[in-house]
Amino acid sequence: MSNRYRKNQIFYFNSYDPFVCEEFGNVFRGLMQRFLTKEQTPVFLCIGTDRATGDCLGPLLGDRLSALSLPFPVFGTLEKPVHARNLVETLRYVKERYPRPFFIAADASLGSEEHVGYITLGAGALKPGAGVSKKLPAIGDLFITGIVNRSCGADQMILQTTRLHIVMQLAECIFEGIRLGTALRETASSQQLPLPTPY
Numbered sequence: 001m002s003n004r005y006r007k008n009q010i011f012y013f014n015s016y017d018p019f020v021c022e023e024f025g026n027v028f029r030g031l032m033q034r035f036l037t038k039e040q041t042p043v044f045l046c047i048g049t050d051r052a053t054g055d056c057l058g059p060l061l062g063d064r065l066s067a068l069s070l071p072f073p074v075f076g077t078l079e080k081p082v083h084a085r086n087l088v089e090t091l092r093y094v095k096e097r098y099p100r101p102f103f104i105a106a107d108a109s110l111g112s113e114e115h116v117g118y119i120t121l122g123a124g125a126l127k128p129g130a131g132v133s134k135k136l137p138a139i140g141d142l143f144i145t146g147i148v149n150r151s152c153g154a155d156q157m158i159l160q161t162t163r164l165h166i167v168m169q170l171a172e173c174i175f176e177g178i179r180l181g182t183a184l185r186e187t188a189s190s191q192q193l194p195l196p197t198p199y
Contacts, residue, residue: 031122035142042101048076054110059076103140103141104140105144110148
């Protein structure tokens with residue numbers, strides 16, 4: 001199964017699909033098996049702020065993951081968000097505490113009209129703040145994004161006026177997919193679900 005996954009592969013999931021959580025969980029598990037080494041510590045980095053509706057996907061997800069008691073550290077919650085002002089400091093802290101971190105970076109993103117409400121998942125880094133012209137370091141061994149709204153010339157305003165329902169729908173789907181994916185890691189490899197087609 002591991003040779004199905006490679007760098008620069010992006011999987012898209014429609015958060016309103018009834019089977020999206022199982023599909024996401026299966027691909028998440030496969031990517032972890034393919035790219036995570038025994039020497040590395042998985043670290044969830046949920047990026048965003050609760051000061052803008054469209055940018056609170058990361059902290060919402062971080063809250064849900066923290067309550068799940070995963071054997072992985074989670075950074076970025078509603079109480080203690082990871083955002084543009086403290087991202088570099090957070091990365092420095094994680095690398096000091098975990099010598100070989102495997103970053104799973106999650107963030108909100110803007111995209112085309114037809115992809116609003118979709119989740120992307122893949123191996124590689126994401127660039128937080130790119131949609132609103134912020135210069136921040138690329139981060140992630142795996143990336144997860146939720147496309148919360150369409151991209152246009154006023155992206156900062158778009159994030160401020162994004163519907164909370166869409167953000168919460170995306171956060172819940174990602175959370176449930178991760179929950180299923182981490183549980184699936186411990187099951188027999190024969191229990192596999194159909195893989196979505198990478199774009």
